[in-house]
Amino acid sequence: MKNFFRIFYLIxxxxxxxxxxxxxxxxxxxxxxxxxxxLFGKFDRGSLQRGYQVYTEVCSSCHSMKYVSYRNLAExxxxxxxxxxxxxxxxxxxxxxxxxxxxxxxxRPAKLSDKFVMPFENVKAAQAANGGAYPPDMSVxxxxxxxxxxxxxxxxxxxxxxxxxxxxxxxxxxNKYMYGNKIKMSKPLSDDLIEYNDGTVASExxxxxxxxxxxxxxxxxxxxxxxxxxxxxxxxxxxxxILVYFSMKRIWSRIESKV
Amino acid sequence: MSDQEYVPKSKFGKxxxxxxxxxxxxxxxxEYPTPKNLNYWWTFGGILTFCLITQIVTGLTLAMHYIAHxxxxxxxxxxxxxxxNYGWLIRYIHANGASMFFLAVYIHIFRSLFYGSYKSxxxxxxxxxxIIYLLMMAAAFMGYVLPxxxxxxxxxxxxxxxxxxxxxxxxxxxxxxWGGYSVDxxxxxxxxxxxxxxxxxxxxxxxxxxxxLHIPGNNNxxxxxxxxxxxxxxxxxxxxxxxxxxxxxxxMIVFAFFVFYSPNILGHADNYIEANxxxxxxxxxxxxxxxxxxxxxxxxxDKLMGVVAMLSAILILAALPWxxxxxxxxxxxRPLYKQFYWILVADVLILGYxxxxxxxxxxxxxxxxxxxxxxxxxxxxxxxxxxxxxTIPLPLSITDPVLAGFPNTEMVKKKESLN
Numbered sequence: 125m126k127n128f129f130r131i132f133y134l135i136x137x138x139x140x141x142x143x144x145x146x147x148x149x150x151x152x153x154x155x156x157x158x159x160x161x162x163l164f165g166k167f168d169r170g171s172l173q174r175g176y177q178v179y180t181e182v183c184s185s186c187h188s189m190k191y192v193s194y195r196n197l198a199e200x201x202x203x204x205x206x207x208x209x210x211x212x213x214x215x216x217x218x219x220x221x222x223x224x225x226x227x228x229x230x231x232r233p234a235k236l237s238d239k240f241v242m243p244f245e246n247v248k249a250a251q252a253a254n255g256g257a258y259p260p261d262m263s264v265x266x267x268x269x270x271x272x273x274x275x276x277x278x279x280x281x282x283x284x285x286x287x288x289x290x291x292x293x294x295x296x297x298x299n300k301y302m303y304g305n306k307i308k309m310s311k312p313l314s315d316d317l318i319e320y321n322d323g324t325v326a327s328e329x330x331x332x333x334x335x336x337x338x339x340x341x342x343x344x345x346x347x348x349x350x351x352x353x354x355x356x357x358x359x360x361x362x363x364x365x366i367l368v369y370f371s372m373k374r375i376w377s378r379i380e381s382k383v
Numbered sequence: 384m385s386d387q388e389y390v391p392k393s394k395f396g397k398x399x400x401x402x403x404x405x406x407x408x409x410x411x412x413x414e415y416p417t418p419k420n421l422n423y424w425w426t427f428g429g430i431l432t433f434c435l436i437t438q439i440v441t442g443l444t445l446a447m448h449y450i451a452h453x454x455x456x457x458x459x460x461x462x463x464x465x466x467x468n469y470g471w472l473i474r475y476i477h478a479n480g481a482s483m484f485f486l487a488v489y490i491h492i493f494r495s496l497f498y499g500s501y502k503s504x505x506x507x508x509x510x511x512x513x514i515i516y517l518l519m520m521a522a523a524f525m526g527y528v529l530p531x532x533x534x535x536x537x538x539x540x541x542x543x544x545x546x547x548x549x550x551x552x553x554x555x556x557x558x559x560x561w562g563g564y565s566v567d568x569x570x571x572x573x574x575x576x577x578x579x580x581x582x583x584x585x586x587x588x589x590x591x592x593x594x595x596l597h598i599p600g601n602n603n604x605x606x607x608x609x610x611x612x613x614x615x616x617x618x619x620x621x622x623x624x625x626x627x628x629x630x631x632x633x634x635m636i637v638f639a640f641f642v643f644y645s646p647n648i649l650g651h652a653d654n655y656i657e658a659n660x661x662x663x664x665x666x667x668x669x670x671x672x673x674x675x676x677x678x679x680x681x682x683x684x685d686k687l688m689g690v691v692a693m694l695s696a697i698l699i700l701a702a703l704p705w706x707x708x709x710x711x712x713x714x715x716x717r718p719l720y721k722q723f724y725w726i727l728v729a730d731v732l733i734l735g736y737x738x739x740x741x742x743x744x745x746x747x748x749x750x751x752x753x754x755x756x757x758x759x760x761x762x763x764x765x766x767x768x769x770x771x772x773x774t775i776p777l778p779l780s781i782t783d784p785v786l787a788g789f790p791n792t793e794m795v796k797k798k799e800s801l802n
Contacts, residue, residue, distance in 0.1 A: 163644065191461040260656070263461065267647055268655035303665070343655075346464075346471045353472070354643025361639060365632040372625045379617060381419045383626055 151301055153271050154278040156333060160340060163355060166348050167341055172203035174320055175338025178331050180213075181318045183262065186254060186309075188242035191263035192342050195236040201348035202341055210236060217241040255295045257308035266336070266343040273336050275301065280332040283311040411597070416616035417623050418603035420781045424494040425601070426630030427487050433631055434484040435589065439582050441477040449529065451575035453568040456531035457657040475646040481523050482649045483638050485672035488516060492700075497724055499712030500602040506704040508595040513701045515588045520673065522581040525574040527670060532654030537667045539566045539574070545680075548687040565660065605781050606713030615781045666741065674738030675731050679757070681742040682750040692754065699761050706761055708769025716775040720768055727760050 159168045176197065179189070194214040197205050205213070214234040219241055222229035234241060244250035251258050260268070269275045278301040286298035292306070299307040313331045320326050341347065376383045389410040391397045400406045448467050450459040463470035492512070495501055501509035524542060528535045543560050547553040562569025600611055609615045617623070641649065649671060653664045669677050679696050683689035699706075714721040734753045740746040 191458070191465060196465075264655045268652055270652045272652070344471075350471065350475075350643055350646075354639065357643065358636060358639050361632060361636050365629065365636065368625065368629045368632055372629050375621050375625050379419065379622075381617075 153274040153301060154281060155274050156277065158273060158337070158340070160337070160347055163351065165351055167201070167337060169204055170322060170324075171334045171337040172341055173205065174322065174324060174330075175334035175336070175341075176203050176205075177321060178313075178318065178335040179262070179338055182312055182331075183335065184240075185243055186250070186259040187262045188244070188250075188259075189240040189262045189342060190242055191261075192240050192345075193236070194234060194238055194240070196345055198236070199345070202345060203338070207236075214238065255308060259309070262339060262342060264343045266339040268343075273340050276339060277332050277336045279307070280313055280336070281328065413618065413620040414612075415597060415619040416600065416612035417619050418601055418609050418615060418781060419617045419622070420603050420605065420615075421601065421623070421626075422604055423626075423630055424490065424497075425603075426627045427491040427494065429627035430487045430631050430634050431484070431491060432589065433634075434480060434487055435582065435585060438477060438480050438484060439586070441473050441480065442579075442582065444473050445477055446579065449575075451529070451572050453531060453571055453658070456529060456571060460530045472642070475642045479638065479641045479646060479649060481526060482641070482670070482672065483634070484519065485523070487634070488519065489672070492516070493728060496727070497714045497721075498602055498604060499606055499707070499709075499714065501704050502707065502710075502712050503704065504599045505596075505602060508592060509704060510701050511588055511592045511595060513697070515585055515592065517697060518581050518585050518588070522578055522585070523670065523672065525578040525581075527654075528571065528574050529578060530654060531571065531658045533656045533658055533662070533664050534651045534654040534667070536566060536658035536660065537664055538669055539570060541667055542669075543570075545686075545690050545693075548690045550687070602712060603781060604713060604715060605778060606711065606716070607777055607779075607781065609781060668739055671735065671739070674736075675734035676738075678734040678738035678750045679754045681738075682747065682754040696754075696757060699758070703761065703765075707765045708767075709765075709772065709774070710769075711774045711777070716777055717768075717772055718775065719772045723760060723764055723768065727757075730756050730760070 159166060159171070179187075194210055197203050197213065198207050198210040214236055217234040217238075217240075218231050219234050219238055220229055221232050224230055244253065247258055266273050266276060271278070279299055282299045282301035284298055284300050286292050286305075290298065290305075292298055295308060297307050297310055298305055313328050313335075315328050316326050317331065318326050324330060344350075372383055389400075389407045391400045391406050396406055445463065448459065448463045448470065450456060460474070463474050465471075467473075495509065495512075524538070528539045543557055543566065546556045546560060549556060558564060560570070561567070562573060600609065600616075603609060612618075651668060651670075668674075676693050676696055680689045680693040683692045709717060709720065711717055714724055730753050733749065734757065737746045737750040737753065742750065
């Protein structure tokens with residue numbers, strides 16, 4: 125048994141070692157307690173709904189979210205809007221469909237099964253409208269940056285005046301947490317920029333927290349199901365391991381040798 | 384192997400077994416005499432079999448939904464993650480399964496190094512193992528390319544470009560590998576094909592690996608030859624089966640923890656950005672399990688020599704049974720070798736660490752020293768040690784030390800070397 129703990133210990137040591145090797149960070153990121161972290165981590169439903177509001181009213185004018193469908197907004201483990209609400213949301217957007225029986229393309233309101241409508245036709249159009257910078261798609265953004273949610277939260281709140289001696293070109297902004305400190309996105313959030321439907325005070329921090337929560341869900345729509353199943357799976361494995369341990373002891377007691 | 388011939392009890396069993404001796408095989412596998420002093424380091428063979436089967440089963444399922452096309456691969460992976468029932472679970476098991484596979488194989492290899500399992504008469508088992516390990520690296524590398532993220536694309540570009548170091552024909556080989564003049568759709572489709580093929584090659588080699596193992600039987604922590612069957616051995620079933628099962632369950636707990644609670648921690652964030660040939664990532668880093676070799680590659684200033692060094696670092700292992708001149712297998716009875724063994728372990732860990740760091744300044748210096756030591760260990764220390772070392776006398780059989788409480792003193796010694 126002692127042998128076993130040593131193996132266990134070595135595995136942990138190895139893994140943490142390799143992790144530290146991967147996480148070479150310079151600036152300490154802002155950190156808050158995310159409700160979705162930890163063994164039983166779940167999304168804060170209110171925060172997800174508010175986050176969706178921030179995304180539609182602020183981010184979505186430049187950032188697409190092409191892998192998320194409107195129906196996802198009503199699914200379990202997500203913002204859990206009602207189906208009627210989501211149908212109404214989708215109906216606000218127009219998609220080009222077709223060709224119809226006459227061979228013509230036509231425009232219709234979006235349906236539940238449609239993916240989020242993109243703000244620009246293509247990457248080139250997005251770049252042309254944004255001074256050459258492509259606003260990244262936000263579907264998996266929370267997983268696509270080292271530091272993840274903390275990084276995005278920090279960038280949203282990291283806008284500062286450039287330190288003396290540093291001059292910024294036109295359309296480039298100084299951000300404490302951005303790689304190279306230069307970002308082509310102007311400061312997106314400010315106090316009371318939007319009015320929350322649920323009456324929450326729309327402070328900068330509140331909006332940043334809500335939209336990052338929403339981004340995390342968009343990147344990992346099955347996170348809650350994963351945490352739930354994980355707990356059950358590991359509990360099951362632990363119980364089975366204990367039972368097998370005692371069976372093993374019993375079997376090995378037939379011979380004079382230790383396990 | 385078993386001394387008495389197996390005879391099926393039923394008439395049909397006998398009829399069948401005369402034509403295809405499957406029952407004899409099953410009997411051999413259950414009766415297979417195994418040294419009874421095997422410790423938990425020996426359970427990783429079974430764990431690796433589990434890893435291989437898990438990868439094949441989850442991989443087949445993923446292949447039903449994945450689309451190997453440069454424009455669709457990334458999207459199809461997101462489709463798996465979002466819309467396929469339990470697709471996220473299958474993909475996370477497969478992705479983390481690769482890391483778990485390598486974790487287990489490294490423990491398996493280092494167990495072999497510690498207890499001298501590669502020595503006569505087990506050289507063929509060892510060499511087949513090295514081939515399996517090489518194929519595993521190829522499969523893992525190509526598998527990492529399939530999601531067609533930024534690291535996939537640039538990792539593939541860096542690694543395939545290594546072949547351009549070959550004089551005269553290098554460029555041609557690289558274009559042949561790519562199926563074009565850059566990493567693109569033809570590269571992706573052939574990588575997918577090979578990624579699908581290699582696991583089955585590995586499976587075949589695993590059968591040979593086990594077959595070759597069953598000729599001399601298992602080595603053991605004492606490293607002496609064991610009479611089979613005798614009071615030094617136990618039948619594989621139920622003794623080893625239950626012990627391997629217990630260890631496998633412990634392993635699965637660690638595995639499950641990664642899959643369910645930090646599925647992306649062993650990957651690189653950049654691979655969630657779709658491949659873009661116009662944008663190079665700041666640092667191109669391979670997966671953690673390839674880092675030591677990546678460090679060796681980068682520590683040599685010349686490209687061709689770097690590739691040669693990296694390949695030799697792996698191939699040198701195949702010559703190990705002849706480089707190690709000591710007749711004593713287990714490090715338990717080789718006080719000097721034991722110390723060099725732990726230095727080698729530290730050396731490889733250091734190589735892995737600097738492999739993840741930018742190749743400059745102090746990191747580069749450390750990488751060079753560690754690379755040099757790696758080769759010195761195998762080419763100089765091991766051959767000389769076999770002649771110079773004063774070994775501890777071996778026990779006559781494993782039953783004596785087991786009954787005399789030997790494992791405890793062994794444990795104390797090992798603990799000392801750990802600290």
